[in-house]
Amino acid sequence: MYKIILASGSPRRREILEQAGVKFEIKVSNAEEITDKTNPSDMVEELARLKAEAIKKEAEGDFLIISADTLVFLDGKPLGKPRNSEEAYHMLKLLSGRKHEVYTGVAIVIGEKEKTEKRLVFHQMSRVEVETLTEEQIESYIATGEPFDKAGAYAIQGRFAVHISGIEGEYNNIVGLPIAKIYHELLKEGIDILKK
Numbered sequence: 435m436y437k438i439i440l441a442s443g444s445p446r447r448r449e450i451l452e453q454a455g456v457k458f459e460i461k462v463s464n465a466e467e468i469t470d471k472t473n474p475s476d477m478v479e480e481l482a483r484l485k486a487e488a489i490k491k492e493a494e495g496d497f498l499i500i501s502a503d504t505l506v507f508l509d510g511k512p513l514g515k516p517r518n519s520e521e522a523y524h525m526l527k528l529l530s531g532r533k534h535e536v537y538t539g540v541a542i543v544i545g546e547k548e549k550t551e552k553r554l555v556f557h558q559m560s561r562v563e564v565e566t567l568t569e570e571q572i573e574s575y576i577a578t579g580e581p582f583d584k585a586g587a588y589a590i591q592g593r594f595a596v597h598i599s600g601i602e603g604e605y606n607n608i609v610g611l612p613i614a615k616i617y618h619e620l621l622k623e624g625i626d627i628l629k630k
C-alpha cells in the first residue's frame with residue numbers, strides 16, 4: 435500500500451487528482467525551477483523531476499510521489515508564469531490568433547521499503563488554438579488577475595475559456611496534470627492509483 439503524495443502547491447493539480455477519485459496527501463516543494471534544457475519535453479521533465487526529488491528527501495515508508503510542471507510553448511519558445519501585467523500582455527498578444535503547445539512534464543518516484551526506488555518521467559503535449567484577441571479583451575482579462583499564476587498567462591478552465599477556439603490532446607494536461615496519461619503509465623507498472 436503506497437501513500438500517494440502530490441508534490442504540488444497548484445490548486446488545479448489537486449482538483450484534477452481529487453476528481454479522478456485518487457486518495458492522496460499534498461507536500462509542497464520549494465525546488466527552484468531552473469533548467470538548462472532547451473527542448474520542450476526535456477525542460478518540463480527536468481523541472482518536474484526537481485520537484486519530486488525535493489519531496490523525496492523527506493518521504494518515508496512506501497510512497498508514490500507525483501509532481502508536474504507545465505509550460506506553454508509558442509514556436510518552440512517557453513512561456514512561463516508572467517511576473518507582471520506587462521509580461522501578461524506580451525504573452526497574450528503573442529498567443530492571440532495562433533496555435534501553441536502546452537507541455538506538462540510528470541515525475542513519479544515510487545519507494546518501497548528495502549527496494550530500490552523506481553522513477554518514471556514522461557510528458558504530455560496538447561495543442562491550443564486561441565482566437566484573435568482585441569486590445570480590450572486582453573486588458574480586461576489581465577484585470578481579472580487570472581493570468582498571474584498560470585503558464586502562458588491564461589487559464590483554459592477559467593475566464594479565458596471564451597477565447598479558446600480549439601484544442602487537440604488531453605484537456606487536463608493544459609490545466610496542469612495529464613491524469614489519463616499518469617493513470618495509464620502507472621497501470622503499465624502494475625499500479626492502479628484508483629485502488630489505493
Ligand SMILES: Cc1cn([C@H]2C[C@H](O)[C@@H](COP(=O)(O)OP(=O)(O)OP(=O)(O)O)O2)c(=O)[nH]c1=O
Nearest residue numbers: 442443444503504584585588589590608609610
Ligand atoms: C496553460 C494553463 C496553465 N495553468 C497553470 C497550471 C500550473 O499551476 C501553472 C504552471 O505552473 P507550474 O510551475 O507548472 O506549477 P505551480 O507553480 O502552479 O505549482 P507546483 O510547482 O507547486 O506544482 O499554470 C492553468 O491553470 N491553466 C491553463 O490553462
